[in-house]
Amino acid sequence: MNYGPLLFFGIFLTLASSWCxxxxxxxxxxxxxxxxxxxxxxxxxxxxxxGLAERGMAVYRANGCLYCHSQQVRPEGFGADxxxxxxxRRSVARDYLRDIPVMLGTMRTGPDLTNIGVRQAxxxxxxxxxxxxxxxxxxxxxxxxRFLFEKHRIRGRPSPEALLLTGAFAPEPGYEVVxxxxxxxxxxxxxxxxxxxxxxxxx
Amino acid sequence: MIVWLLFIGSLIVLxxxxxxxxxxxxxxxxxxxxxxxxxxxxxxxxxxxxxxDHFPGxxxxxxxxxxxxGHGSRGDEKELPS
Amino acid sequence: xxxxxxxxxxxxLSPATDPEPSTAPALLAEIDQSxxxxxxxxxxxxxxxxxxGTVLAELASLKMHWPDFLADTDWLTFGRVRPAHLNAMVxxxxxxxxxxxxxxLMCRLCRTPLRFxxxxxxxxxxxxxxVLVGIGGILAGDSTGIEWLEIPAYASPILFFSYxxxxxxxxxxxxxxxxxxLYVSQWYILAALLWxxxxxxxxxxxxxxQPVRGTVQAxxxxxxxxxxxxxxxxPIGLAAIYYFIPKxxxxxxHSYYLSMLGFWSLALFYNWNGMHHLVGGPMPAWLxxxxxxxxxxxxxxxxxxxxxxxxxxxGHFHKMKFSPTLRFIVFGGMSYTVxxxxxxxxxxxxxxxxxxxxxHTIAHAHVGMYAFxxxxxxxxxxxxxxxxxxxxxxxxxLIHVHFWGTAGGILLYVGLLSFGxxxxxxxxxxxxxxxxxxxxxxxxxxxxxxxxxxIIGTGHLAFVxxxxxxxxxxxxxxxxxxxxxxxxxxxxx
Numbered sequence: 154m155n156y157g158p159l160l161f162f163g164i165f166l167t168l169a170s171s172w173c174x175x176x177x178x179x180x181x182x183x184x185x186x187x188x189x190x191x192x193x194x195x196x197x198x199x200x201x202x203x204g205l206a207e208r209g210m211a212v213y214r215a216n217g218c219l220y221c222h223s224q225q226v227r228p229e230g231f232g233a234d235x236x237x238x239x240x241x242r243r244s245v246a247r248d249y250l251r252d253i254p255v256m257l258g259t260m261r262t263g264p265d266l267t268n269i270g271v272r273q274a275x276x277x278x279x280x281x282x283x284x285x286x287x288x289x290x291x292x293x294x295x296x297x298x299r300f301l302f303e304k305h306r307i308r309g310r311p312s313p314e315a316l317l318l319t320g321a322f323a324p325e326p327g328y329e330v331v332x333x334x335x336x337x338x339x340x341x342x343x344x345x346x347x348x349x350x351x352x353x354x355x356x
Numbered sequence: 357m358i359v360w361l362l363f364i365g366s367l368i369v370l371x372x373x374x375x376x377x378x379x380x381x382x383x384x385x386x387x388x389x390x391x392x393x394x395x396x397x398x399x400x401x402x403x404x405x406x407x408x409d410h411f412p413g414x415x416x417x418x419x420x421x422x423x424x425x426g427h428g429s430r431g432d433e434k435e436l437p438s
Numbered sequence: 439x440x441x442x443x444x445x446x447x448x449x450x451l452s453p454a455t456d457p458e459p460s461t462a463p464a465l466l467a468e469i470d471q472s473x474x475x476x477x478x479x480x481x482x483x484x485x486x487x488x489x490x491g492t493v494l495a496e497l498a499s500l501k502m503h504w505p506d507f508l509a510d511t512d513w514l515t516f517g518r519v520r521p522a523h524l525n526a527m528v529x530x531x532x533x534x535x536x537x538x539x540x541x542x543l544m545c546r547l548c549r550t551p552l553r554f555x556x557x558x559x560x561x562x563x564x565x566x567x568x569v570l571v572g573i574g575g576i577l578a579g580d581s582t583g584i585e586w587l588e589i590p591a592y593a594s595p596i597l598f599f600s601y602x603x604x605x606x607x608x609x610x611x612x613x614x615x616x617x618x619x620l621y622v623s624q625w626y627i628l629a630a631l632l633w634x635x636x637x638x639x640x641x642x643x644x645x646x647x648q649p650v651r652g653t654v655q656a657x658x659x660x661x662x663x664x665x666x667x668x669x670x671x672x673p674i675g676l677a678a679i680y681y682f683i684p685k686x687x688x689x690x691x692h693s694y695y696l697s698m699l700g701f702w703s704l705a706l707f708y709n710w711n712g713m714h715h716l717v718g719g720p721m722p723a724w725l726x727x728x729x730x731x732x733x734x735x736x737x738x739x740x741x742x743x744x745x746x747x748x749x750x751x752x753g754h755f756h757k758m759k760f761s762p763t764l765r766f767i768v769f770g771g772m773s774y775t776v777x778x779x780x781x782x783x784x785x786x787x788x789x790x791x792x793x794x795x796x797x798h799t800i801a802h803a804h805v806g807m808y809a810f811x812x813x814x815x816x817x818x819x820x821x822x823x824x825x826x827x828x829x830x831x832x833x834x835x836l837i838h839v840h841f842w843g844t845a846g847g848i849l850l851y852v853g854l855l856s857f858g859x860x861x862x863x864x865x866x867x868x869x870x871x872x873x874x875x876x877x878x879x880x881x882x883x884x885x886x887x888x889x890x891x892x893i894i895g896t897g898h899l900a901f902v903x904x905x906x907x908x909x910x911x912x913x914x915x916x917x918x919x920x921x922x923x924x925x926x927x928x929x930x931x
Contacts (some may be wrong), residue, residue: 155393155620156386157612159377163705164629168636168669172368175661176644176654177360180724184654205834214583223795227718232791237867239842243722246653254583254645255655257719261795261866262502262880264873286505294881300512326485356686370514373736374702390698394690397547401466404686409761412829412831426763 183246191320191350198350199251203340209342212301214256214334219294224264226348238272239265239350248348263295270346279340280316280332288322301336304328450758463616466825472551473542474826476558478909480538481819485902491896492756494523496891503884513577521588522576527588528666529597530569530685532807534562535606535815536674540627542822544608548615554607558776561603568596582657586643591646598642601635606700622697623677629705630673639663639813653720657713664712667806672708672774675814676700676743679771682821685755686764692749697740703852704739707732714785717794733785740778747771762837766817769845773809780805792867797858797880803851809848816844816901829911836904838887843897853891853903858883 188197202210202245226240234240244267249255258265273279281288284302286295302316306328314337315329324330332340381387398404501516508514521849545552572589575581580590589597608631641662646649650658680697684690691697713721751768758764780802783789792843793799800846820837822832830839858880865876 155618156381157620159381160505160620160625160628161375161632161703164632166370166373167705168633168665168709169663170366170706171665171712172636172640173366174710174728175363175712176640176658177726178362179722180361180650180654181359184651184720186652215518215579215581216515217521217581217583219583220517220520225719231718231787232794233867233869235772237873246720248720249652249655253649253653253655255653255659256583257653257656257716257797259585259715259799262877290874293504294505294877294884296501296509296516298515299510300515302439310406317490391694392623393619394684394694394697396617396619397685398688398690399463402685404687404688404690407757407761408687408688409763411760411762411834411837413834 158257163228166280166353180267186247186250188250189247189325189352198352199248199348202345205338205341207342208287208335209338209340209345210252213252213342216298218266219256219258220265222352223261223263224267224346225257226265226267234265235287237264240268244348245352245354247279247352247354263293266343266346267348268346271349274344276340276344277317279312280336280344281318283336283339284316284318284330287334288318298336301339302330302332304330445881458862464551466546469549470543470552470825471805472553472555473545473822476552476555476562477542477822478826479559480534480541481823481905482909483562484534484538484815485905486814487526487584488898489571489902491526491531492891492895494526494912495693496888496895498523499884499888499891503881503888504695512579515763518577518579518581521581521585522573523587524586525571525576525588526657527807528586529572530566532811532815534565535819536671537561537565539678539815539818539822540631540674541604541607543623543677544611544627545716547617547681548611549617550614551609553614554610557603557607561600561607564600564603568593568600580596582646584659586666587641587645589658591642594638594642594646596633601638605631607894612914616878617898621681622691622701623681625701626673626677626680629701629757630670630677633669633673633709637662637669646743647703647882652732655915656719656721657725660712660715661709662712664715665709668704668711669709671807672704672809675770675774675811676704678814678818679747679767679774681737682763682767682817683747683771686761686767686821687751689750689755692746696746698747700739700742703735703742707735707739710890711736711781711785714790717785717787717790717906730787732841733782736778737782740775740782744771744775762841763817763821765841765865766813770810770812770814770817773805773813777802777810792863793859794863795857796859797861797864797883798863801855801859804848804855805852809852811849814843816840823905823908827908827912829908831904832907833904836900838895839900840904843893843900847890847892847894847897850893851887854886855883 188198188199190196191198215287217287223242226242227234228243229235235242248267249257268330278289282290283298285299286293287297304324305328307327308316311329312331314331318330395404402408465768497508497514498516498520501509505516512518541552541558568589572593575590575593576588580592581588582590608628612628641658644658645655645662649655680691690808710732712727714733717726717730719726755768757770784793784798784802820831862876863881865871865879
């Protein structure tokens, strides 16, 4: 094994083989998928995200939400994702067509979020949970995202966006907590996470 | 279609070239006296049988006892000051 | 030939025009002296990143069971600290030390002094710059969101430029080798040096510059990330083990044929493993199955290497008492086997159904990156640094603190967290158990991890102190007894 060119040849070919098999062939097989029109609603799936939700996805990415939350529902019979109510069907490739980057996630320190827009469709709940997860989920180890919110003195009347905080979580009298634009964007993104539309490939 | 072509093609090319390379190696004598390659890292400065690392300091515990089987003539049994 | 002519870079590119050609294999001391500045610089910077990464690790670990800790600043939120830790360790500590070790081994095995050290020093400056800017970017919120590739697009070209310099240097050194035979470690190092830039640039192009569509990104992501471990760190770690075990004990590798089998089967199978990170995911079944099969096939190279190393060590295990390098290298080598076998069983669908998405995966990652690769790096530095500085390690006690702290700490970490992860996975597959209850059951294991982190961190501190002290010793004339390691070589003041 002293012959350099032979070594180089083998080193090149071996990685080339998996580059072909795991990158090139998948690209050829499902790299050109397009959104489909759902018969029942005549809407495109996956739908376009609103600008605010796209911004929210950037906030999700910047703050590393994917390190605790997955976004993939495993098939029925493999794990208990669907039985837990994390989705009505398994996730498929088409669900991720509009995602850059695709944040499937590899940890479930927190629950799967593929369908969180279905499970927790209330913006006030999402904002409270982000501000301090203990409010809605006592015992959670999710960090509080207070830095996405602003606490300020109430000017005249309380603002409509102010969080309804009670008990130990409420600010001092005369103060209110309002979400910053990033918090609103993030919530908009989370509410957009729905993958229950039946598709041809999921029948 | 192209997926299948690529797949079958690589299934032939990869093991095929590996076997060709093996045949070439055997024919040009690359595989004779192969075990000698393992001796490449030893030389006169650091020959076979000499341990080349130790703990720092003169602590007696940190040197192996002299070998009694005649294997390893230097280095292994540095006499320590008592 | 004009011997007064300065040796210019261009003319030195070919043995035919090089004004100072030499074909006699260089003395070990000459090689070590030539490596001194660049390799010590790489080790030193790598160890600074080790400390930074350790602090980030402890922060992340604490936040997992104490979520309120330092939670009010955005740059310290868990989701940023965690990738900062990973990148500081992978690209800061591990990669820099890997390059330092690879350079020294290449010089030793090619029997040629390290030439054009300035290339490596410049590469080192740029590499550190790239990692620093990258980690800063992650903490500032510019992470790419792609695991193992989080360093923002404005920092990765810096890393790439630095690596190109290292690559050029490696080709020149290989061209100028004075030892025509190639030892097994050189096969692994050459392979790693060729594979890594391909992986990194392909990932950058297909995921960041011209992102592929949809889940093809996941395929590229895990082809890349898994291969950083399997085709960059693993070969360099194995190259080190194949060199240091025989070198320290004074006995050649048991079977050179097995080493050839091990190398080629690793090259063939390892790079196909990546999709085992996506079992149950939105990928075609054939893609995942191919990776599971390749993962199982990995038992061939892993068992081959384990047998080879074991049979080389048989009868010589007692020497671990007398050599710091051997302790760390053998610990690392055994961990390689454990990590790989854990990987094999984790890839099976029935096991992945339980352990995927749990702390078991994190524990497994640390068996590979820490118990195997990091411990091997420590062993290498223990051997190489005294030879470069021509001084002995100042303190045996610090070495003991380092070894027992890191070995004990990592065993505690991976043992308990693997177990906790399995419990977590079993509970997750039981839809009657509410999620918050699962979180509560993992909490004790997360706390134990933080404790293990303190023990490991103590080991790191001991090592860095010893290393800094060793470097400082170079500035005093050497007064101690001639160390064994320098017997037979020319000591240089």
